[in-house]
Amino acid sequence: GEKMVLVACGWRHTITVSSSGSLYTYGWSKYGQLGHGDFEDHLVPHKVEALKDSSTSQISGGWRHTMALTSDGKLYGWGWNKFGQVGAGDNADHCSPAQVNFPEEQKVAQVACGWRHTLAFTEKKNVFAWGRGTSGQLGHGEIVDRNTPVIIDALSPDGPGSKKLESSAAIPFAAKIWVSPSERYALVPDEKVAKPGDVSARGNGADASVPENDVKRMRVSS
Known part of the structure; x- marks a missing residue:
């Protein structure tokens, strides 16, 4: 058989x-x-x-849905879709992969599933969310569900709610997102990765200019 290099688990299903x-x-x-x-x-x-x-490069499993990212940057979702967590623009369940559409300039770099919602991180350092949102877990400042990707303004350089730093072009953000099964936490780009010899770079938790009413911060060491 083939050698498996990636594995992800949903509630009662496995993806490899x-x-x-x-x-x-x-x-x-x-x-x-x-x-x-x-x-x-x-x-x-x-x-x-x-x-x-x-060629699949990344996978993530939600409670009852699945997401897969291909090497050419296309994102697909399928499974339970009552709240739009598949991201296909409807609320019908999908038993085959459905492509998730993003703005042409936004190529997906990473995907993560929550219980009933999904997050994606693009090469342009923007964070998108969709699915169940009635507890504010999508980070859009409102309590509604979304069945297509919507940018999280406060966490994205292209979002109007993000404060753009003069040094942001020179020092890239770390690119990781993670969603807990309880839908209560998400790990998003928050710190800057210093180049060798650059002593001015620091992650002070204020880079994304996140409204405290929308997102609560906590430091996670790498």
Whole structure:
């Protein structure tokens, strides 16, 4: 068999990627979260044929939905979609991968699933969120669901709520997002990565200019 290099777990399903970039899923599929075009459970890994011509570079599993990012920057989602967490622009469950559309200039670099919502981080350092939002977990300053990606202004350089720093072009932000299963926390770009010999760079927690009513900060050491 193929050597697996990536693995991610949903609530009752598992996603894996082989060294060749092939995507496999197995487990529970009542809502189509395995992506095989049906709602059948699988006890052993099955290749997702809909993405057989693509090389998968990242994966993430939500409670009952799945997200996969291909090496050419295309993002796909499938599974339970009651709150729009798949990001396909509707609220119907998807049993096959559906492409998630972003503005043309926003190429996705990373994806992370929460319980019923999803976050994406782009190469331009912007954070997008969609899915369940009635507890404010999308970070948009409102309590509504979204079924397509919407930029989080306060955490994104291209968002009107972000304070742009003079040094931001010279010192890149760290690029990591992570969502806890409880939907209560998200890890987003907050610190600057210093270049060798650069003593002026620092992560002081104020770089993203996040309104305290929208996002509560806590320091996480790397």
